[in-house]
Amino acid sequence: MGEIKSTLDLVxxxxxxxxxxxxxxxxxxxxxxxxxxxxxLSRYRDGVLSLEALLKEVRGLAPEIRDRVRGEMARQMSLAxxxxxxxxxxxxxxEELADPGWTELLAGVKRCRSEVRKALEAARGDVEGxxxxxxxxxxxxxSAVAVKIEGxxxxxxxxxxxxxxxxxxxxxxxxxxxx
Numbered sequence: 001m002g003e004i005k006s007t008l009d010l011v012x013x014x015x016x017x018x019x020x021x022x023x024x025x026x027x028x029x030x031x032x033x034x035x036x037x038x039x040x041l042s043r044y045r046d047g048v049l050s051l052e053a054l055l056k057e058v059r060g061l062a063p064e065i066r067d068r069v070r071g072e073m074a075r076q077m078s079l080a081x082x083x084x085x086x087x088x089x090x091x092x093x094x095e096e097l098a099d100p101g102w103t104e105l106l107a108g109v110k111r112c113r114s115e116v117r118k119a120l121e122a123a124r125g126d127v128e129g130x131x132x133x134x135x136x137x138x139x140x141x142x143s144a145v146a147v148k149i150e151g152x153x154x155x156x157x158x159x160x161x162x163x164x165x166x167x168x169x170x171x172x173x174x175x176x177x178x179x
Contacts, residue, residue, distance in 0.1 A: 112166035
């Protein structure tokens, strides 16, 4: 009487002689490393992973994989980078991972972010004052009045106009990283 084999046993018997070539193994390693990039970056952005720990993870990779992972990290960081303070942590990491060609672009983006923030802070006080005056003219005043300028059409237009040149610089950085 014959032996009853499971599907797994049958598959293992028929594929026992198959092995991966070194190129296939390397491709698998690269894919696995690239999958981990977004996890590293989210942990870094959340403050769970320090810059040193992030760089240590990158340095711990095989040299042939390291460059691709570095490029993918820089690309994902550039896509996440905006004018919000919660993306401030990305700039130092991008500087550490940067190729020499990115240095000038990163410096331009940093300058632009700083200029936009200063201009927005200066404009914020003016817009808040104007809105408070409009509310006071309508009979709404007092210490409990809190102005939310984010919905004001003039603020939105000013915000957009101030950010447009910096968005162009940021897009140039993204293009350079994609190349």
